[in-house]
Amino acid sequence: MDPTLRTRIISDLKDRLGSLPGRSRIVAKYIVDHPSDFGLDTIRETAFKAGVSTYTLVRLADRLGFGSYDAMREPFRHALVSVSAGFDHPEWIKRLRESGGLGQVQADASLNALAIVQRSLELQDPEQLQRVVTMLLEARSVYLTAVRASYSMAYYFYYVGRMALPTLQLIPRHMNSAIDDLHSAGEDDVMIAITFNPYSRETIDACKFARRRGVKLILISDSVLVSPDFSSDETIIVSVLSTHHFGCYAGSTALLDMLVALLVAGGSETATARIRSYEDLRRENQVYWVAPKKR
Template sequence: MAFKTNEDLIKIIQSNYYKFSKGQKAIAQFIIEQYDKAAFMTAAKIGKTVDVSESTVVRFATALGFDGFPDLQQALQVMIKNKLTTVQRISLNETPKDSEEFINKILKNEINSLKNYLEDLDQERLNNAASLILGAKKIYILGMRSSYALALYLGFYLDVILENVKIVNQNTNSVFEQLIRINENDLFIVISYPRYSRQTMDAVKFAIDRKAKVIAITDTEASPFYQLADIALLGKSNMVSFVDSLVTPMAVINSLIMSVGMQEKDEILKYFDLLENVWDKYSIYNKDNDFKK
């Protein structure tokens, strides 16, 4: 079964919603809200998640016109790879008329996203990523567009801990000129979320060609960066409105920073002790009494 546009599958589910049984409605709601997660779950796991039988999930797929659940799953995966445009996402989400209700909806989505991240957290993968960071001769960090804010944040803290960090500037003419010396001893950390930047993908391929290790911070297993990276750290970025949510990606980055810190705890404590003396000597931060009139 083919769809003309990325949004067609979701629209078909929405338009048939009133026809579904109670169990099928639960499946439909789950897919609409978490299609990126549903795309990689078995029929049995989806059934368990929404408290219906596996056969109900299979019947849901056939009710949509698929030959079976595997075809529905494949359609979901294709949809994720193509990703919905900003306009499509806004049109598929009913915006509450009341602004307070809308903010509540956004914040609840953020909370659920963080809960899902915590449930799926792979500490071993985080530790392995931290080991790659600590073992690299030089660390390059790239994030384009809204992901640039994440790159700056990660780069700031890694630069405090280490001495070999370079944030690739997206505002200069050529990303590749900044990566020209990257080699097999180095690490390239790429941060990319839908809609994925083509220039970011080209930069990753450039780094791989030069044998650098790659850590990708991205959204799902369907991300084009997932297969390319030596280690991929996943954290969903919700988009309820036209703004990309960076809450869960920021949680991923904080987890990574803390994992690096825990592996070098003693050295970092010594370093921060020195920093505190410098900050105090040169009045980097205001003291409490500085704010008093």
């Protein structure tokens, strides 16, 4: 089998996304976002996960020129790479599980977090991250935007990252919209947008506005298919696949930590001196706990 066929199918789905009817568009996005699951699962399991009927999957295969659904899925099965964590369960996980009760829940949650971090870090391409770091260090201003659950990650990255990247600005400020804070942005600037499914309308609008102003865009998300209304210069993908009934962003935080480390390394002695200055300032203002004297 042609080893490039899976890649070409994904590329074809991205190109056709805007012209596909509603249900087929949902399936196309699911396949692009979860190619390993698509290759592994049965047609019924894929239909359930994507929230469509099996007929929709068969229709999409026909639209792409395949003789059957299995013929469309086979390149994904052939090139299957498991998204599950590739590490043995550590002893402390086994001890938690053996403790019973909430210990089992704690063990499952711990494995879930470890798997998400590993999958997210495995997805990172060193060449792409080098391009991203160069863009950020060379930018006149770097805008950082996110809302709702993603805002906590944006604030963390801003708080830590500004030591290595003093041009970093968290927007919106002062209860404005992000667009208000982008009014003077232009081609010399970069914006980082963080958003995960379901994607925020405010973040999408900010991305569209930034692109119209010529701002370079770095997107941190769980998919390359966030909106057909704009394209990013770089899209950094992290995993949010979770065994919980809520989003898990441990992989996103690990990615942001990695970016800070790369920015520090890329900023050379200047960034290191700036971080040392921050640390000295914090030590000067730190409050230490002192044990009370015995009477």
